Amino acid sequence: MAAASISQSGSAAPSLSFEDYSIYSNLSDDELLQLAVERSLTDTHCANTNPTSNTTSNATGNTAAAAATPLHCQPTARNTNQPNLSFHNPAPAQTTAHYSSPNPPTEKPPDPKTFDGTISRFMTGSGKRMVAYRRPDGSLVHIAPEPEEEEEPLFKAIRVGDASRVKALVMHPGTNLMLPSKPGWLAIHEAAWYGQDTCLRVLLSAQPGMINKRTDRGETALLVAVSKDQQQCAQVLLGNGADPDIPNYEKETPLYKACERNSAAMVAMLLNHGAVVNTPCILGWTALQEAVVRNNVEICEMLVKAGAKHNLTNMYGISALFSAAQTGQVAALRFLLKHGADVNSQAADGATALYEAAKNGHEEIVELLLSQNADANKPGKTGLLPLHIAAQRGSDTIVSMLIPATSKARVRRTGISPLHLAAERNRDNVLEALIEAGFDVNAQLSEDRSKLYEDRRSTALYFSVINNNIDATRMLLAAGANPNLDVFKPLMVAARQGCIQTITLLVEHGADINAGIPTHPTTFPAVYMFSMKYLPMFKYLLDHGGHALSCFDCVYGNRPHPPIKTTRSQRNDDSRVLTESQLRRGVQFCEMISAPSICRWAGPIIDVLLDYVGHVTLCSRLVEHLDSYSDWSVIKEKAAPPRPLMQLCRLQILQLVGRRRIKRLPLPGGLIRFLQHQEKLLDDM
Incomplete structure (x- = not known):
């Protein structure tokens, strides 16, 4: 040091x-x-x-x-020989500190x-x-x-198994065998703990009255011996009259502990000495339930022959059958069913053994329960059926077993389809199995369940789109899913996520590009709010029927526009929450494009829109945006009348024929591409 x-x-x-x-x-x-x-x-x-x-x-x-x-x-x-400490200015006299x-x-x-x-x-x-x-x-x-702390001589002799030393100490006049050690243990508990049966006999012969004395935790020597699986000591204690039914302060009896230790020999010994079999612990568990959880059929048989009841439940209403299904103990479950256990018994929360087996993915248990006519239409406390839970977990084998046993009418009454849960958790295999089984791909959440989500989603398709699961989205659309049932359309979700693949799938299957949001009305298609920053996506929507003319309608026209009154808390993605009068008529395009996150792209956005309209007038707000950047002046000139005749003809043909029938027209390829707003028109004509 x-x-x-x-x-x-x-x-x-x-x-x-x-x-x-x-x-x-x-x-x-x-x-x-x-x-x-x-x-x-x-x-x-x-x-x-x-x-x-x-x-x-x-x-x-x-x-x-x-x-x-x-x-x-x-x-x-x-140390008196220690050298003195010297200082420049020592004290006049050395004093004791x-x-x-x-x-x-x-x-x-x-x-x-x-x-x-x-x-x-x-x-x-x-x-x-x-x-x-x-x-x-x-x-x-x-x-x-x-x-x-120095170990007491008696306890040390017991620990090492020195029976002669124990006998000598016991015979000593000053030894009090009824005086507990620090943890409240007597010498008899020490002997039971270390399995010193010879020492135990010596102690009992000297003081037989301490055989049922308990520790600070309420443990008798017999309970200690059983907990440590000391069979010889347990036999000595029982042979000397130990009570086999005295529990600890957790109300765990020696028989309960023997089942917990999975010791068939100890269980047999206790039963032979008259142990009570149905005594519950403080949580209501019985010895039979402990044996079931450990899948020990041998112990279960001994307990049932001794009068154990399989229908007893713990404080949560869980029976031995439920415990076997919950923990996947097939042999114990088969034993209980053989002895008359109710296959459809329910826990306090309404869950059945089948529900719990499906929840924990125990395929053999599900198969066994269904073979014994378990009811697959009993819901748990959340109202979900075993099929719902299996779909949520992704157990496609269990789902396949439960589908024939589950009533579709009962599924509808739950207010949620297993398709919703499979789509929410991206369980594609389960989703495919449910679709093949004929579950309605357009089933909607009940109002109560839909309210649990802020966006009020209702279809399985919405779950797949918001998860950006393209395979599941394709699967549902191919099976006939309607992309227009949700309040907030899946197309808007896909646009907000910037997933062009999902947008293409939705548009090809009839997604309404021009739909609005009831809670946030706009005078233009609401999906534009989420796609204007991605011009290829924006152009794709316009190419497939998105309205462009409504973007140039403005109630103010050439007059000055009032300032947009917004706060940070009033924003909703790229939209701006405006005054009450503006909300009644809907947010205008010129107001939306003025949002700080969008206005930097105002010129290219207006330029794209002009390709899809004829004669339009730019309002003063749009003109302000185009004047804010010198390179955008050409866009302003593009909007000035008159519009090119070819542009007006294209719009007229599209209006008369329809976009979906353009390819069927007997026209040159270049002209078809012009009508479809594609590039390199002049080179092909």
Whole structure:
């Protein structure tokens, strides 16, 4: 351990080693650091009592606790041969230091029985246990390693199995076998714990009255022996009249513990001595339920023959059958069914064994229960059927087994289809199996279940789109899913996510490009709010029937527009929540394009829109945007009348023929592409 040197005013002083103080000699660096912290917290007043006292400096070593304390608070040397400390200005006379509190702590610890203060224990970084004594004011009195308790001779002899020594101690007049040790154990408990049956016989012959005495946790010696699977000790105790039904404070009997230990021999021994089989623990579990959870049919048979009831439930209403299904114990479940257990019994929350087996993915259990006519149409507390839970979990094998046993009418009454849950969790295999089984791909959530989602979604298609699951989306659309049933259309979700593949699928299957949002009305197609920053997507929507003319309708026209009053909390994605009068008529395109996140693309957006309209007038707000950037002046000229004749003809043909029938017209390819707003028209014509 490093030493600390003390000096003042630059003069060298003899080094003072920590080893000079015996109290420090057995402390590690972490312990010394702890001591330094304690002293700094409790003795700071020492530094204020003598402001002119000499201070310490230049401390070396890992922890210089002594050097960090003012001189008059330093401990006196215990070695009379220690060299004196020299200073430039020594005190006139050397006096004995006075301590307001013992510092460092005294070597002899106070008596815990008479000590007036608090005793605290802690562990150092090296794992050494320490004990500290403090006065009521918090000042430290003593700190030292915690003394190790010496093991009682009788308990030591029992632990090592020295029966002769145990007998000698038992016969000693001063030995009291009824006096418990620190944890409240008697010698009989110690013998049962270590499996010392010979010592146990000696103790019982000397004091048979302690055979049913309990520990601080309420354990008898028999319960201790059973918990440790000490069969010889259990046999000795039972042979000497131990009560097999005394539980601990958790109401766990020896029989319950034997089942918990999965010990058939111990169970047989206890039953042969008349143990009661249906005693529940504090949570209501019986010995049979413990045996079922461990799938021990041998123990189950012994318990049932002894009168165990399989229909008893714990505090949650769970029976042994339910426990077997929950934990996937096939053999135990088959045993219970053979002995008349109700296959459709329900727990307190309404769940059946079939429901729980489907929830935990136990295929063999589901198959066994269905073969015993388990009802697949009993819901759990959330109203979901076993099929719902299996679909949510993604167990396609279990789903296949449950589909024939589940009523579609009962599914409809739940207000949610298993298709919703499969789509929500991206269970594509389950989704495919449900579609093939004929479940309605357009089934909608009930109003109560739809309200659980902020966007009020209602279809399985919506779940697939918002999950960006293209395969599931394609599967549902191919099966006839309607993309226009939700309040907030799946097309808008796909546009917001920027997924052109999903948008293409939805448009090809009839998604309404021009749909609005009832809660946020607009004078133009609402999907444009989410697609204007992605011009190829925006153009695709216009190519396939998106309205463009409505984007140029403005109630203000050439007149000045009022300022848009918005706050940060009023934004909804790229939209702006406006005044009440504006909401009644709907948000205008010129107001939407003025949003800070969109206005930087105002010119290219207007340029694309002009290709899909004839004669239009730009309102003053759109003109402001085009005037804000010099390169956009050509777009402003493009909007000026008259519009090109070819453009007007294209619009007229599209209006008369329809976009979907353009390809059928007997026209050159270049002209067809012109009508479809495709590039390189002149090269092909």
